[in-house]
Amino acid sequence: MNAFTPTDRSKVKRLHERGRYDEATIFPILDAAFIAHVGYVIDGQPYVTPTAFWREGRVLYWHGSAASRMLRFQEAGVPACVTVTHLDGLVLARSGFHHSINYRSVMAFGTARLVADPAEEARQLDLFVDRLYPGRRGEIRGNEKQELKGTTVIMMEIEEASAKTRSGPPKDDDADYALGCWAGVIPLAQVVGEAQADPKLTPGIAFPSGLADYVPGARFDAVLTACAGKLG
Template structure:
């Protein structure tokens, strides 16, 4: 049986347009799994910061990482409260009036504090989760981090237990009198498209095949080297 979804906390309950709120754990996980870039908000000495960073999800845990010298990670490691957001843009909603324009989107807001990941095995596991979320299979194709590189890297985990999703779908909602206007209205869909890979200028001449991780994203094996 699926794990029951806990009720939203007062801090994560959607107040503006509450009908768009969704607190189902499976919905929240699905949105997180479709992306790999989040924005981390936190406050240090009364100054707010919002930093974009890559992430990976495993179960009810979100992992982020970066340089051990990172101000964000150093402060989050001290227990500073964070707000993590993820947004998927699905389309521009074009209404008949300027006021009723909108966007179709799926978003998640998470609140909580971080836990430091320690030990090489635990760090490598978390880093693999992040790597696979960004480009599945790449971790197995490259040189893995050295002990020195792991020491220079901070990895944090966040529990996904105080979170909510907010979703908008469908056509524009115009004022009744505006439906008679001679103005085109509808939805302009958006989607992320992967384009032709660009090789590193220093790539060895004998390497002509794309790695499996890239082929999986492209959905094809064909690639014409520019050389």
């Protein structure tokens, strides 16, 4: 089993039985997600920026304008923490203390660096589109030189990562099961809605067949997992 080696930085301390360090747990949580929260430090001040991200092997990527503060400061290579969270449900117990959350989360640590090679930058941006929208690159206009110049891709090889998850019903104190209150789980999921065509769309253009996984009502985490699975 491929696994990350936790140090004090990534070791799950609180409820450590919920912690996992193996790729087989961590990668699916990452691949089912679209938004990560990237933490970095400027002059002792922490910043947490939400950003779309993608993964290739043990490396996480994200992008933005070459002008953005986060990316400007990260070009030199700075310590970063990339956190991904899926909220799966509210856990209602028979005491306030035992109320909980069902979730899947990953904290990944590494050094965020600029992808300096223009060819690799262009390849990663293609991978980002392919990872989200199978077949779409064949239908849209390709990137122009000045667009690539105005875009920065950041990479972070994962040095350490931990996953933390909870699932299942509440766990109450023995004596509390006799209480007359309802207990259980209210599931939560991020769901795809009905696609809204651009008001300026030329009439007669259908929703792309390559995006067939984006069915209204589908779970977005499942769609993302399916799309990632279609990569060559």
